[in-house]
Amino acid sequence: MEYTLSSSFTTRFLTVSSPANTTPRFAGNLKSFSPFKSSVTKRCRLVVASYCEFSSLNTPIEPVTPAGRFLSSVLLNERKSFHDAVAETLEKLVNDVDEANKRTVLTADSTEACLHRRIAELKERECKIAIEDVMYMLILYKFYELKVHIIPRLSKCIYNNRLEILPSKDWELESIHSFEVLEMIRQHLTSVTGWRSDFSVTDSWATTQIKRADLSQLYTSSILFGYFLKSATLRHQLEMSLVDPIGDMVFNTFRRMNLVFGDTLNTMMITTTPFDGKKKREKLSSYLMGFSPDSLTKCAQPNSKEALNLIAKHSLALFGDVESDKVISTSFATLKRFGLEAIAFGSFLWDTEEYVNTVYNLEENN
Numbered sequence: 001m002e003y004t005l006s007s008s009f010t011t012r013f014l015t016v017s018s019p020a021n022t023t024p025r026f027a028g029n030l031k032s033f034s035p036f037k038s039s040v041t042k043r044c045r046l047v048v049a050s051y052c053e054f055s056s057l058n059t060p061i062e063p064v065t066p067a068g069r070f071l072s073s074v075l076l077n078e079r080k081s082f083h084d085a086v087a088e089t090l091e092k093l094v095n096d097v098d099e100a101n102k103r104t105v106l107t108a109d110s111t112e113a114c115l116h117r118r119i120a121e122l123k124e125r126e127c128k129i130a131i132e133d134v135m136y137m138l139i140l141y142k143f144y145e146l147k148v149h150i151i152p153r154l155s156k157c158i159y160n161n162r163l164e165i166l167p168s169k170d171w172e173l174e175s176i177h178s179f180e181v182l183e184m185i186r187q188h189l190t191s192v193t194g195w196r197s198d199f200s201v202t203d204s205w206a207t208t209q210i211k212r213a214d215l216s217q218l219y220t221s222s223i224l225f226g227y228f229l230k231s232a233t234l235r236h237q238l239e240m241s242l243v244d245p246i247g248d249m250v251f252n253t254f255r256r257m258n259l260v261f262g263d264t265l266n267t268m269m270i271t272t273t274p275f276d277g278k279k280k281r282e283k284l285s286s287y288l289m290g291f292s293p294d295s296l297t298k299c300a301q302p303n304s305k306e307a308l309n310l311i312a313k314h315s316l317a318l319f320g321d322v323e324s325d326k327v328i329s330t331s332f333a334t335l336k337r338f339g340l341e342a343i344a345f346g347s348f349l350w351d352t353e354e355y356v357n358t359v360y361n362l363e364e365n366n
Contacts, residue, residue: 060150060151061317068130068137071089075137075141097124097127100120100123103116103119135306135349138348138352142344142351143348146169146173147172153318153320154319158328161328162329165338169340170336170340184288192218192222205332209328211326211327212327212328215338218338218342220342222342227347232288236284301365304357304362305364306356311349
């Protein structure tokens with residue numbers, strides 16, 4: 001089944017990410033109350049932390065293909081072999097599709113042409129689902145490298161209609177971004193959650209309420225925002241670099257090697273040859289302000305159908321039915337965690353998409 005994302009997600013993302021827009025997007029649904037008393041807060045945190053299951057590979061999506069189940073097992077039990085397992089899996093998927101297509105060509109004039117054509121179509125469909133499983137495992141690997149467990153299904157995290165995610169892991173989720181990007185992320189979080197960088201601990205854990213549907217939209221728009229930031233930052237990095245064939249070759253080779261299996265440091269922080277004074281280095285935020293609406297929309301939309309499907313499937317599995325007006329009690333700290341995780345997910349998705357597309361031809365998202 002192919003999933004689709006409403007264009008409203010892109011519109012919402014483009015609106016809330018504007019530095020000038022500091023009004024919380026969900027201000028009508030985020031109603032602050034007095035903070036818990038100290039003893040109540042401690043007791044609530046202990047209950048929620050033990051209830052929200054972060055053990056094993058407890059993720060919203062469970063792999064449904066042999067390739068996905070194999071990689072999930074490797075990720076849990078033989079993580080040092082994960083790199084090789086992914087490469088071998090991708091190679092096998094590509095070979096399976098190629099062989100099916102070759103049989104279609106060879107039998108084009110025979111009575112079995114229709115059968116082999118149908119087999120090739122089914123094989124391509126199976127491989128596409130498997131590729132989505134592989135991409136999901138690659139994203140989980142990146143989270144594992146940060147020592148961050150991705151948030152499981154909400155049904156496993158809500159206790160007495162209270163949602164809290166502990167530990168928050170804010171530092172780990174922020175460590176993958178450069179200082180310039182972090183500034184934009186903080187503006188985005190202020191817009192969509194009401195959280196502010198000057199909040200005290202008491203403010204961060206103050207009780208607030210949000211509809212499940214709004215939390216789902218917050219998460220999905222933040223995934224697109226993270227994807228956009230990774231794409232735009234790379235574009236900015238390259239445009240601010242001197243045109244140097246040798247330097248570009250080294251940079252691009254290093255970047256591809258580090259897209260999925262590299263260090264947790266942001267690959268955009270790699271030093272390249274700066275302009276020679278003829279063009280002053282432009283800050284990332286100023287650079288993005290010069291984007292046309294069409295460019296913003298293009299950078300915010302995944303390049304492949306597989307990535308688009310993965311976002312939709314992950315959000316659906318995480319939040320479940322969002323059609324109801326059910327309100328959840330939570331805190332600004334937990335909303336921040338949701339936003340930071342979603343942004344990291346979008347950034348890792350960009351890396352994964354780029355890596356997989358060098359081996360397997362992903363379907364273009366027009």
